[in-house]
Amino acid sequence: MTQLLRRPFGTRGEVHRITPADAGWRYVGFALHRLQPGDEVAGATGDREVMLVMVEGKAAITAAGQEWGVLGDRMSVFEKTPPHCLYVPGGQNWQAVAETGCTIAVCSAPCHGGHPARRIGPDGITLTQRGTGTNTRWINNIAMEAEDYCDSLLVTEVFTPAGNWSSYPSHRHDEDDFPRITYLEETYYHRLDPADGWAVQRVYTDDGALDEVMALRDGDVVLVPRGHHPCAAPHGFGLYYLNVMAGPRRHWRFVAAPEVAHLM
């Protein structure tokens, strides 16, 4: 069975690489680069579209035959300011040269050639409250359904205050039966504040065939191939994550877990 919890495999350069082949699924790819000033990273999109997310720090970006200047602003995700991102369609090259220490996420999914390269954020991304009480969390929609920037990628950031839950009430999006539910694979890139903290994510199906409860550390990635996927941040530790979802259609429709359906 695919290992769902992925620790970073390095501290500089590429530290995560999730490919569909490695994950045992068909759509979502996720890589993460941690660069020092002057470091370079480059890629070719091929038959996939890519969303470059400046998670932290600044880098000069060239992509799709254009210079996009220095992208990035916040030096810590916990500043909670909106991210600078760049959408790069299939069949293009991209390159980033770090201006400061920086963390760049490369979110990818199959493309159909429908969208041009473009900057996304920080303008137009507004931190928005979702949920109430201890289920309050704060969302930066980078490219969800309402943002028609991509062929198949859905990308969002979530800030879960210490002591709260998110991706909750538990829900799944693992069947292709639109409009009731859509099939979307998903990755979570997790960060903790302070960084020596921890949080918890459970990935489980209604029949219990999949049921994993994972202790998350700063910088971990979790794969959600199916099932419900709630997160909890303990008192004292704020949780940030970057979600990437993709599937055969670009709609996020989910079904609640039976035990929490009344909370929806």
Ligand SMILES: O=C(O)C[C@@H](O)[C@H](O)C(=O)CO
């Ligand atoms: O609402 C949240 O707390 C985050 C979720 O939207 C998350 O992106 C997810 O669970 C997607 O299915």
